[in-house]
Amino acid sequence: MSADTTSRPLPALTAGGHVLADVRGAVGFLTLNRPGALNALSLPMVRDLTTVLLHWASDPAVQAVVLQGQGREGKPPALCAGGDIRFFHQAALAGDPRLEDFFTEDYALNHLVHRYPKPYIAVMDGITMGGGMGISQGASLRIVTEHSRLAMPETHIGLFPDVGGGWFLSRCPGHVGEYLAMTGETLGAAEAIEAGLADVHVRAADLPALLARLVSDDLSAAESVRACADAVASPPGSSSLAARRDAIDLHFSQPTLAGITASLAGEASEFARHTLAALHKRSPLMLAVTLAQIRRARTMTLADDLRMERDLVRHCFHLRPGTASETVEGIRALVIDKDHQPRWNPAHCADVTEAMVAAFFVSPWPPHVHPLRALV
Numbered sequence: 130m131s132a133d134t135t136s137r138p139l140p141a142l143t144a145g146g147h148v149l150a151d152v153r154g155a156v157g158f159l160t161l162n163r164p165g166a167l168n169a170l171s172l173p174m175v176r177d178l179t180t181v182l183l184h185w186a187s188d189p190a191v192q193a194v195v196l197q198g199q200g201r202e203g204k205p206p207a208l209c210a211g212g213d214i215r216f217f218h219q220a221a222l223a224g225d226p227r228l229e230d231f232f233t234e235d236y237a238l239n240h241l242v243h244r245y246p247k248p249y250i251a252v253m254d255g256i257t258m259g260g261g262m263g264i265s266q267g268a269s270l271r272i273v274t275e276h277s278r279l280a281m282p283e284t285h286i287g288l289f290p291d292v293g294g295g296w297f298l299s300r301c302p303g304h305v306g307e308y309l310a311m312t313g314e315t316l317g318a319a320e321a322i323e324a325g326l327a328d329v330h331v332r333a334a335d336l337p338a339l340l341a342r343l344v345s346d347d348l349s350a351a352e353s354v355r356a357c358a359d360a361v362a363s364p365p366g367s368s369s370l371a372a373r374r375d376a377i378d379l380h381f382s383q384p385t386l387a388g389i390t391a392s393l394a395g396e397a398s399e400f401a402r403h404t405l406a407a408l409h410k411r412s413p414l415m416l417a418v419t420l421a422q423i424r425r426a427r428t429m430t431l432a433d434d435l436r437m438e439r440d441l442v443r444h445c446f447h448l449r450p451g452t453a454s455e456t457v458e459g460i461r462a463l464v465i466d467k468d469h470q471p472r473w474n475p476a477h478c479a480d481v482t483e484a485m486v487a488a489f490f491v492s493p494w495p496p497h498v499h500p501l502r503a504l505v
C-alpha cells in the first residue's frame with residue numbers, strides 16, 4: 130500500500146545529474162550517478178543529498194529512503210568509493226576554500242543520516258568505501274550483496290578514517306576497529322556483518338524484488354522495512370574475519386603503534402606477515418593519529434567524534450609553505466602520479482613523536498565557532 134498523498138516537488142539539484150532523486154510509492158530513491166568515478170562524492174553531490182534528505186524528512190508522502198549507486202556497463206557495481214580525492218588534491222594545492230566546505234558539509238550529512246527520522250536503507254552493493262560508508266553506516270538498514278567491498282581505506286592516502294569512522298569503527302567487536310582503521314582492509318558481505326558494519330545479505334539478483342516490495346508495502350514502521358529485507362535475504366557464507374579475530378585482538382589491543390608492529394613482528398603467521406606489510410606501506414604519522422582517533426572515539430558521542438574528525442582533517446590539509454601534507458602526498462601517489470611510492474614524513478614509526486600526534490587533536494577553532502558546533 131502506498132501513501133495516499135502526493136510527494137511535494139523537490140528543490141532544484143545542482144550536481145549536474147550526479148544525484149538522482151525520485152519517489153516511487155512511498156519510497157524516496159537517492160541514486161548516486163557518477164559511475165565513471167565509482168560515484169565518488171563531490172561538494173555539489175553532498176549538497177544535493179542533504180537538500181533531498183531534508184526535504185523528504187518533512188514530506189508525509191515519503192515514508193522511507195533508499196540510497197543506491199548507479200553501476201557501469203560491464204564493471205563491478207559501486208555504491209560510492211568515497212569523497213572525490215582528485216578534488217581534495219587539487220583544492221588543497223590551490224587553497225580552494227570549497228575543500229573546507231566539503232568536509233564540514235559531508236560530516237553534517239553523515240550526522241543527518243544517523244539521525245534521520247524515517248527508515249533509511251543503504252544498498253551497499255559493490256564498492257562502498259570512505260565517504261560511501263559515511264552515508265551508509267547511519268542507515269536503519271544496511272544491505273550487502275555478494276559484490277560488496279566495504280572499507281575505510283583512508284590510511285592508504287595518508288588520511289584517517291573520517292566521516293564518523295571513529296564512531297562506528299570503535300564500536301566494532303574487540304579490536305577489529307583499530308585493525309580496519311589502520312590497515313584499510315576490505316570486507317566482503319559476511320565479514321561486514323560480523324564486524325557490525327552491515328545488517329543483512331541480499332543476493333544482487335534479488336535486489337529488484339526487494340525494492341519492488343518496499344515500494345508496494347506500508348513502510349510507516351522501521352520493522353516493516355526489515356521484514357521486507359528478511360523476506361529476500363540469504364546467508365552471506367562464512368566470514369574469514371572469524372579465523373583472524375584472536376590474532377586481531379591480541380595485536381591491535383597493544384597500547385601503541387610500536388607495540389602493535391612489535392606484536393605482529395613476533396608472530397610467524399601469514400596473517401601477521403601480511404598485516405605488518407600493509408602497515409609498513411602506510412604513513413607512520415597517520416597510523417599513529419588513526420590509532421589515537423579510534424581509541425578516543427570509543428567513549429565519544431557521534432557529534433563529538435565528528436567534531437574531532439573535523440579538527441583532524443583540517444590539520445591533514447593544512448599546508449605549510451614548502452611542505453606537503455601526508456594526505457596530499459598519499460593522494461598524489463595513489464591517483465595523480467599513480468607511482469604508489471608515497472614519500473611519508475617521517476618515514477619510520479620510530480620517528481613519530483607523541484607531540485606530533487597530539488598536535489592533530491588540538492582544535493583549530495574555539496568551541497563557539499567550530500564549523501560543526503550545531504551537531505548534537
Ligand SMILES: C/C=C/C(=O)SCCNC(=O)CCNC(=O)[C@H](O)C(C)(C)COP(=O)(O)OP(=O)(O)OC[C@H]1O[C@@H](n2cnc3c(N)ncnc32)[C@H](O)[C@@H]1OP(=O)(O)O
Pocket residue numbers: 165166167169210211212213214215216232235256258259260261282283285286288291292464
Ligand atoms: C570525507 C570523505 C573522505 C573520503 O572518502 S577519502 C577517500 C576514501 N576512498 C578511497 O581512498 C578510495 C579510492 N579509490 C580506490 O582506491 C580505487 O578506486 C578502488 C579500490 C575503490 C577501486 O579500484 P578499481 O576497481 O581498480 O577502480 P579505479 O580504476 O581505481 O577507479 C575507477 C575510476 O574511479 C576513480 N575514483 C575511484 N575512487 C575515487 C575517489 N574516491 N575520488 C575520485 N575518483 C575516484 C578512479 O580515479 C578511476 O578514474 P580514472 O578511470 O579516470 O582513472
